Amino acid sequence: MIKMSIPPVKEQLDVIERGTVEILPREELIQKLEQSHKTQTPLRVKLGCDPTRPDLHLGHSVILRKMRQFQDLGHHTILIIGDFTAMIGDPSGANKTRPALTREDVVENGRSYFEQASKILDPERTEIVYNSEWLAPMSFEDVIRLASHYTVARMIERDDFTKRYQNNDTISLHEFLYPLAQGQDSVHLRSDIELGGIDQKFNLLVGRHLQKEFGQSQQICLMMPLLVGTDGTMKMSKSYDNYIGIDEKPEDMYGKALSIPDELIYPYFELVTDVEQDRLPELKQQAESDPRNTKHKLAWTITRMYHGAEKADQARDHFEKTVVRKDVPDEMPEFVFASGSGSGILDVIRETGFVPSSSEARRLVAQGGVTLDGEKITDPRYSFETGKTGEFVLKVGKRKFGKLIFR
RNA sequence: GGGGAGGUACCGAAGCGGUCAAACGGGGCAGACUGUAAAUCUGUUGGCUACGCCUUCACAGGUUCGAAUCCUGUCCUCCCCA
Structure with missing residues (x-):
């Protein structure tokens, strides 16, 4: 590992504060940075990820980029694959209890997550840990003890819980354990800083609280805004289909x-x-x-x-x-058909995989969303002559192009 | 443990014996338009060997010529009381 020097506070703050919404408490961060610069001791920066959905998008990149910046400043970064917590399902975000995942899913997703995250993080300088490592061995007694450090009143202060409670939505009891488990991560890792989206504020603060309870130096909570998706209103998320995936x-x-x-x-x-x-x-x-x-x-x-x-x-x-220019792209996928079959347009569209059903294909044709060599096809019974050969450019919907080859 | 309400398509929500593949809103998709894959307007939104047929209204049975709508049981959720 390369020994890096940790720059002066002012210089670091400029980078650290780019884009952040909130740093709690900022004063303490400055103290930690000063200490760190003076002694040239890297801070321990923690970021937890929930490996439920392995497709990373620009929304994830916001926080990962922040992590990268800490790496470049010479700090020690720890990426926690929340394999254990994923089995609970974070109650934030989707205001719904998520289904618990199997261990195999979680491990596989964690691997894929790191692979994708490596496009942003420096993999050489990222310590990867799985939180099942220390959470799984905890006994029921350990859990009870941990839970005794937090109160119900404070737990239901949390936005998501309040809302769901008011809406008469289900809140499973085990969901209360999620923030505690995440906080336990901070205690276990003795983190100096935890990164997260602003929706993670509650969880991050629980970590801070627990560290205090256990007599540790408390972590700084650094929150990034939630990136608004391409629709311009909701946060970027795969489930809203308003995302730009990094892959x-x-x-x-x-x-x-x-x-x-x-x-x-x-x-x-x-x-x-x-x-x-x-x-x-x-x-x-x-x-x-x-x-x-x-x-x-x-x-x-x-x-x-x-x-x-x-x-x-x-x-x-x-x-x-x-x-x-509404022109045809240079490259497009090719689909070969045997001539002589007299294929109908609906079947052809289906075979390209551009639509999930022939009803959908029929609808598109009826609405003028299908063109062949630039000509609108409006008759769902249109079919290619038997024995016809040649190439045709098929356009389905706004931007699905395919080259049809009959031979 | 007792009492009450409820589970409808991607989501929210009507419907409460036939005219229901199921109103309405959101979302999605398409057409027009556009600097744009934005905004707006219009159409569309279960499947199929497609002017007809098939499978849907938590699940399993039943009543009926006919059920999303009535009955029975099961599973799940919420509220009130304990």
């Missing part, structure tokens, strides 16, 4: 990034891109004066971060071509 194809990434409302251009630059700190004010202004080009710059930057400059250029060209 997505360059073209999709670019297109989705362009679909965000103009007000989000700046927050995205600040939270999910690696543009230099001192360029931010300038970008903020451009986002207002020239939203179109600034948004293209944003889309390009995001795509470049995950796919490189060359792919980003291609994605931009692809967008210009298919969306702006």
Whole structure:
């Protein structure tokens, strides 16, 4: 491992505070940073992840990027795969009790999570731990003791619980254990700082509280805002289908990034891109004066971060071509059919996998959402002549293209 | 443990014996429009060998010519009391 020097406080704060919503308590953070700089001892920075959904998107990247910044400042970072807590299911976010996962699922998801997170974190400098390591061996007695350090009144103060309680929604008793388990992680790891989304505030504070109960130095809670999704209203989440996945194809990434409302251009630059700190004010202004080009710059930057400059250029060209000029893309998946079968258009569309059912295909045809070589097909009974050969460009819906080859 | 309310499509929510593949809203999808995959307007939204047929209204049975709607049992949720 490379020995890094820990820079002075002021310098660190500039980086640390980029995009944060809240640091509790900020004063203590400064003290810890001073101490750390003086003694050149890295702080222990903890981030827990819930491996229920292994597809990471830009929403996750906000917090992971913050973690990366701590790495670059020379601190010690610990990524906790919440394999044990995932079996409880965090009550926050989806206001619903989540189904418990099996151990195998959780382990597999954890692996996939780290693999994806490595696109943002420096894997060399990330300590990975699974919280089942210390949570699983706890006895019932240990759990009772832990639970005695928190009160029901404080527990139901928590937003999610309050709301669900008022709505007469189910709250399973074991959900109360989630924050405690997460807090126990902090105690076990003796963390100095815990990162989290602002929706994690309660959980992070429980960690702080428990550390105090156990006579430890209390962690600083650093909260990042929730990234608003491409729909411009709700937080980015796979279940709202308003996300940009970090594994997505360059073209999709670019297109989705362009679909965000103009007000989000700046927050995205600040939270999910690696543009230099001192360029931010300038970008903020451009986002207002020239939203179109600034948004293209944003889309390009995001795509470049995950796919490189060359792919980003291609994605931009692809967008210009298919969306702006409504032209046919350079590359598209090919589907080969045997001529002579006299295939109907509905079956052909189905075989491409662009739609889940032939009823859906029929609907699209009826609504004029299907073209063949640029010609709208409106008759669901349209079929390719028997014995016909050649290639056709099929377009289904707004942006699904395929090359049909009959031979 | 006792009493009451309720479980409807992706979500919320009507319907309470036929005219129900199921109103309405949200979401999704499509068309028009657009700097944009935004906003707005319009249409559409179970499946199929498709002007007809098949499977849906927690689950399993039953009554009836006919049930999402009535009856019985099971599972689940919420409220009040203990």
